[in-house]
Amino acid sequence: MKLNEYLNKLWRADYPAPQHEEAEASWERFASKAFEKPTKVVSWKTHWKYFSAVAASVMLVIAALQWAINAGAGADFLLVENTDETIRVFTLPDHSVVNLLPGSTLHYAENFQRDRTxxxxxxxxFEVTKDAHAPFSVACNRTITTVLGTSFNIKSLAGGGIEVALYEGSVKMEVEGAEQDWMLSPGELFVYRDAKAEVLPFRSRQRAAPLYVDFEKASLAEIAAYIQQAYGYTVMGESGILEERVTMRIRKNEPLDNIMKTITTIYDVRSNIDTLRKEITLTHER
Known part of the structure; x- marks a missing residue:
């Protein structure tokens, strides 16, 4: 299958079945600019707007294009999906961290350290590792989000829309068919819905991910208080245990068993969880 056929297939995949005519028209507009050979020499000075529009269209789908090229060449692409009811956290080959929400999926190339698409x-x-030589791009619902190193959240909306919330760093947003792009600053929300794009402020300007609770040299008594608030369990410990200090990040919705396993491993203690009384007792290893 030829490259343009691969790209055609990928392009149409972003459109729901009822929008077949819209997908056809959109593809024809792009293909006529990207694949047709010019019939005459065109002056750059007099037709710079035309070339700019073509370049914008090509750049917008560069992630999809790379994906199609590699797929056609038999490159390995990895699928990550979250079929659980809690957030799935995993680390990409470049050490960027992804928190994938339930029901979500993503594809990335096996050679991701060279092609961060x-x-x-x-x-x-996303918490993206900085790499000035390899921009990090996310294709979602006919938009491209490009960053060098930052923290941001992407959410696809029903009907082909998207929301991008920026917490740290900067990102550039590109939308299929739009002549402009949008640069976001921390605390800004990009919304694309019903073929309209806007940038809005949002309340949280914190640097830490909203999906985490961070503890910096906190006592286990502080973590015990958080567990009681978030999970409804009272944590008790033998003499001196709750005075121990730890630096750790707890993901919201993290199973309580995982949190206790981390604590018991760090301090070489045992935990007894009483689910009926909703109590946790920490004791020294004998």
Missing amino acids: IKLEGEAY
Whole structure:
């Protein structure tokens, strides 16, 4: 299958079945600019707007294009999906961290450290490792989000819309068919819905991911208080245990068993969880 056929197939995949005519028209507009050979020499000075429009269209789908090229060449692409009811956290080969929400999926190339391109369906929070030589791009619902190193959340909306919330760093947003792009600053929300794009402020300007609770040299008594608030369990400990200090990040909706396993491993203690009384007792290893 030829390259343009691969790209055609990928392009149409972003359109729901009822929008077949819209997908056809959109593809024809792009293909006529990207694949047709010019019939005459065109002056750059007199037709710079035309070339700019073509370049914008090509750049907008560069992630999809790379995906199609590699797929056609038999390159390995990896699928990550979250079929659980809690957030799935995993680390990409470049050490960027992805928090994939339930029901979401993404594809990334096996050679991701050289080609940091992702195709997302659903919602995910990203903490991107900086690499000035390899921009990090996320394709979702006919938009491209490009960053060098930052923290942001992407959520696809029903009907082909998208929301991008920026917490740290900067990102550039590109939309299929739009002549402009949008640069976001921390605390800004990009919304694309019903073929309209806007940038809005949002309340949270914190640097830490909203999906986490951070503890910096906190006592286990402080973490015990958080567990009681978030999970409804009272944590008790033998003499001196709750005075121990730890630096750790707890993901919201993290299973309580995982949190206790981390604590018991760090301090070489045992935990007894009484689900009926909703109590946790920490004791020293004998």
